[in-house]
Amino acid sequence: MRKQLTKLNKLLFLSLIIGFTACETQEDQIVLHEVKFDSFGGSSVETQFIIPGDTVTKPTDPTLEDSEFMGWFKNNEPYNFGEPVTEEFTLVADWKDIYSPIINPDATPYITEVLDFSPAPGQFINYVSIEESKELIIGDNYQFISLGTYGGSVTFKFDHSIMNGEGDDIAIYGNPFEDNSEPGIVMVCQDLNHNGIADDDEPWYELAGSEYYKDETTHNYSITYYKPGPDDDQHLIKYKEKYGDVENEGEMDFNPVKPFHEHPMFPNDYVEDEITFTGTLLKSNTWFEDMGEWKYYHNPAYDWGYADNRGYENEGILRGADLFDISNAVDADGNKVELIAIDFVKVYTATTEIAHWLGERSPEIVKAADLSLLPTTDE
Numbered sequence: 001m002r003k004q005l006t007k008l009n010k011l012l013f014l015s016l017i018i019g020f021t022a023c024e025t026q027e028d029q030i031v032l033h034e035v036k037f038d039s040f041g042g043s044s045v046e047t048q049f050i051i052p053g054d055t056v057t058k059p060t061d062p063t064l065e066d067s068e069f070m071g072w073f074k075n076n077e078p079y080n081f082g083e084p085v086t087e088e089f090t091l092v093a094d095w096k097d098i099y100s101p102i103i104n105p106d107a108t109p110y111i112t113e114v115l116d117f118s119p120a121p122g123q124f125i126n127y128v129s130i131e132e133s134k135e136l137i138i139g140d141n142y143q144f145i146s147l148g149t150y151g152g153s154v155t156f157k158f159d160h161s162i163m164n165g166e167g168d169d170i171a172i173y174g175n176p177f178e179d180n181s182e183p184g185i186v187m188v189c190q191d192l193n194h195n196g197i198a199d200d201d202e203p204w205y206e207l208a209g210s211e212y213y214k215d216e217t218t219h220n221y222s223i224t225y226y227k228p229g230p231d232d233d234q235h236l237i238k239y240k241e242k243y244g245d246v247e248n249e250g251e252m253d254f255n256p257v258k259p260f261h262e263h264p265m266f267p268n269d270y271v272e273d274e275i276t277f278t279g280t281l282l283k284s285n286t287w288f289e290d291m292g293e294w295k296y297y298h299n300p301a302y303d304w305g306y307a308d309n310r311g312y313e314n315e316g317i318l319r320g321a322d323l324f325d326i327s328n329a330v331d332a333d334g335n336k337v338e339l340i341a342i343d344f345v346k347v348y349t350a351t352t353e354i355a356h357w358l359g360e361r362s363p364e365i366v367k368a369a370d371l372s373l374l375p376t377t378d379e
């Protein structure tokens with residue numbers, strides 16, 4: 001909508017700007033372009049009337065609670081305030097959520113809710129349903145869940161945000177013992193919109209452990225497992241894996257564990273006949289000694305930064321716990337990310353190792369805690 005200069009105040013305004021001293025009838029013919037500002041829920045910004053060919057004066061940035069102003073946009077492009085105005089238009093504000101941690105004065109140290117449990121095939125799967133398994137790691141408990149082979153994961157939260165304090169912040173308890181580490185990669189996520197769930201647009205960050213930057217570590221690894229048909233061997237799981245330009249097909253053979261675990265290895269609870277996992281793959285450091293009749297398997301611990309890995313070295317209340325520092329968070333491209341706190345934690349199996357009769361190298365998760373709420377070990 002173009003506005004004719006009909007009102008006295010606009011006449012005066014225009015006269016001041018362009019120094020017109022001529023009579024009203026000439027001024028009346030100048031058409032100003034109206035530039036509106038849609039602050040998209042933020043504080044309002046005054047409309048400007050621009051002389052054709054002039055530029056818009058960049059207004060003071062609007063404000064919006066829990067949001068950072070990202071700039072003014074015209075037709076979804078950032079607006080250039082140096083551009084001469086030739087028409088009327090509306091500039092729209094763009095906002096980014098500012099994360100604010102959830103503070104709970106009655107916060108408890110341990111997991112309060114398991115949001116997701118997505119096991120991969122494995123020898124300990126199918127003993128308990130997925131729904132029942134979710135209850136096992138809540139609170140200060142001594143039961144555990146096994147995640148299955150590569151990619152199997154559990155996602156949980158607490159009754160508050162875990163702050164990124166000095167040093168380690170999160171304790172994740174497994175059942176590792178010397179020479180039997182089963183590494184789980186840990187990821188974290190912020191509940192930007194405080195709705196209690198990890199939404200698709202809330203990014204996950206890996207807590208980079210000791211192996212993250214090594215050449216032998218594969219990033220953006222993806223594997224799909226296929227459920228055996230009713231007449232097929234339930235201990236042979238076909239898979240397809242992809243990373244970089246590589247695509248492989250194969251079979252994971254769980255038959256050596258069959259004497260101990262006769263039931264099917266593919267999780268019964270999945271509706272689909274296949275399941276895909278994506279993430280970082282650690283090169284397995286499993287090795288064995290040939291004892292003639294059988295092989296003795298060694299699963300050495302990795303240096304640091306994995307669940308069910310090295311917690312046997314800790315004492316007291318931290319016995320069995322691997323410790324994690326939120327400051328090790330990296331984004332999908334491996335860039336360091338500074339997070340003041342986190343709300344969701346995900347742990348997934350880091351290797352595809354199947355150590356013959358010992359079965360898949362899958363982390364067990366017993367419980368997890370906000371380290372800042374645990375009594376210190378010397379108390």
Ligand SMILES: [Ca+2]
Nearest residue numbers: 164165167326
């Ligand atoms: Ca920290």
Ligand SMILES: [Ca+2]
Nearest residue numbers: 191195197199
């Ligand atoms: Ca959310």
Ligand SMILES: [Ca+2]
Nearest residue numbers: 182362363364
């Ligand atoms: Ca295991």
Ligand SMILES: [Ca+2]
Nearest residue numbers: 175182308364
């Ligand atoms: Ca274990």
